[in-house]
Amino acid sequence: MRVGIFTREYPPLVYGGAGVHVDYLSRELAREIEVEVHCWGPQHSDGSNLHVRGAEPWAEISNGTDGKFKGALEAFSLNLTQIKALEGIDIVHTHTWYVSMAGFLAKKLYGVPFVLTTHSLEPLRAWKAEQLGSGYAMSSWMERTAILDADAVIAVSQGTKADIQKAYPDVDPNRIHVIYNGIDLAEYQKTSETKALTDHGVDPAVPYVLFVGRITRQKGVTHLVDAIRYLPAETQIVLCAGAPDTPEIATELREKVDVARKDHPRIVWIEKMVTRQETIQLYSHARVFCCPSVYEPFGIINLEAMACRAPVVASATGGIKEVVVDDKTGYLVPFDQDPVTSFPRDPEKFAKDLAKRINELLKDPEKCKRFGDAGRQRVEDIFSWTAIAHQTIDLYKRLIEQKKDTK
Template sequence: MRVDLLTREYPPSVYGGAGVHVANLTRNLRPHLDLRIHCYGDSRPDAGVRAYPVGLGEGSGTALRAMAVSMAMGHAVRGSSLVHSHTWYTNLAGHVAKARHGIPHVATVHSLEPLRPWKADQLADGYRLSSFMEEAALVGADRLIAVSHAMAADIVRVYPAVDPGRVCVIHNGVDTTEFAPDHGTEHLERLGLALDRPMVACVARISPQKGLGHLLRAAESFLRGTQLVVVAQTADSPELRRRFGLAVARLRDTGVPVVWISGPFPRAALCQLLTHARTFVCPSVYEPLGIVNLEAMACGTAVVAADVGGIPEVVVEGETGLLVPATASDDGRPADPARFVRELAARVNRLIADPATAQRMGRNGRCRAESRFSWEQAAQRVRAVYESAVRQTG
């Protein structure tokens, strides 16, 4: 079976959870399929990978260029048995491929545009276009793969024209050999981190979705001496990056030890950071699953995370971490931001003050990641979806 996978992100250009998903899924599918990759950006040396060097502009230009790339991808997949699209950037390409070549279309849903209203600030009037591209593709797809049960429920709620029988759930995975406890300290020492202080770690994109502003406000109430380390290398816009830098500087001025890692950060350094952190914090206000939580758990780290989306399907309250109640308002942000910040700080402080509980949760998290979340298992289930879609349309 030949499968053409359509994605914006593909190594080495990976900046978010969808890119991590695609990289691991393709690695595990390749031994079993004739897999062709269509992605954005510069050409790759890998066989079977075709890149589309159409640059992305700002605002509405981003959506228009994505539409142009989708048209090109949809034309290029002629001869494939099936196309598999990821995110709105390429969902329309799968829709075009189905309409033009009669190829079944499977779409993995990593998020939904209508549930991310802050994207209007990033895409301007292109947000309406991105939402249109997503809806047309998902309603017309032969199969939809949701990365969590919460995501599956959102799909049929937001797009009622979607037949629930076409939606299945396949959780993201984690490579527990790549992400594993590393008690070395050389990378952390090179960064000048204080190893004699309890550390709180966070890894996120600078975006309203990821809730970093709430985390910085919560850090003002962390127990004295707690060191906050935020790995935030990418941002939705230069302006958001600038504002985040100012917020970090203001927090430092209050005496809170906070480190912002904004540049290259090797995987080995990340594993050491997660291993040595007392807790990993995920303050996202919208998170269909949250691969970063799985990565932290695989490193044996207790997790404090917002009780949103698919996070409770990964982080088990009281067993592998602590969940922070978060009721969203119409704009997707916490209905009571001040309360969310207080509750976040309280849970972090609970684990800072109780290292034994944090260690127990970390051990449980490692076991859960190993036993319940593997990319090999996810790839097997994806292959079964492919076979079902081909049989039905064949």
């Protein structure tokens, strides 16, 4: 069996959870089947079972298009490029709207089954219009067209499955399959190393609250910064936050951090995407890991933190509720969510509630250790990549057999 996997992100050009997912999944799948990855960028490699083929958007679009809709046009052009020469592919599998039309077109042109994993849904991310401008209408069209035509839609959580049924009620529920994200248990585990902390100005001797993620409305980092005013003045807060969606949100975050620093000087802002090993060190020594996302189909960063035995304070939204167990591996913080924007209706209350749970853990290191150990055990029991790859291959096999039966 040979699967064609389409993704925007692939190492070394990874900036979000979807890219992490495809990186690990493709390598795990390649232990048993042939995998051909089509991604954005200059990547090109061949292993025994893993073949990577990068490509670039059309130059006339990249160099000759102005406006925020440029990204959507680049995505569509690259989808057309990537499906020109698929040889020996038995099934295609796409990740995120950026490549969804490649799967749609491959199904039509090559007559192969089409699997689509949704890591988020455009109708539930209204703030993307801030990033994509009028291109948001195009990204929404691409996603909708593909998801309605896919032979199987993989939801990364039960919450995501419910969101799919809500956003796209025409999708047959029997075509939606829940397969969780996973984690490399050997790589993500607690370490005693602290070089990454000292290199970035973090004091290992002072307990700290950690955030890891992109600067985007979805990840809710501004809500955590708003919560800082309700934490003790000596609290060390580490914001490992880079890759802003827009200059506007980057400016907004900077202004909030500057204000917060007046009374809380121990804010360390690492304004870049750090390496995996650096992140593991940051997770390992955090007193509390905070995930204040307003929308999160899964939230792989919570798995990473739990694997490194960090207790988690996270928003009670989406797939996070299936990863973090309240009062066992951390705390879930509910908020009244606007159904259109996904933002908290009362941001101030949400900030206070985040701070309340963070404060509880800052004062109780024994509970932190108990939550951290329970988090590691939960990750080991449920979220290994080996189990997830087997579930994915089983789905591929069923779809290929169904396709044969209909011929």
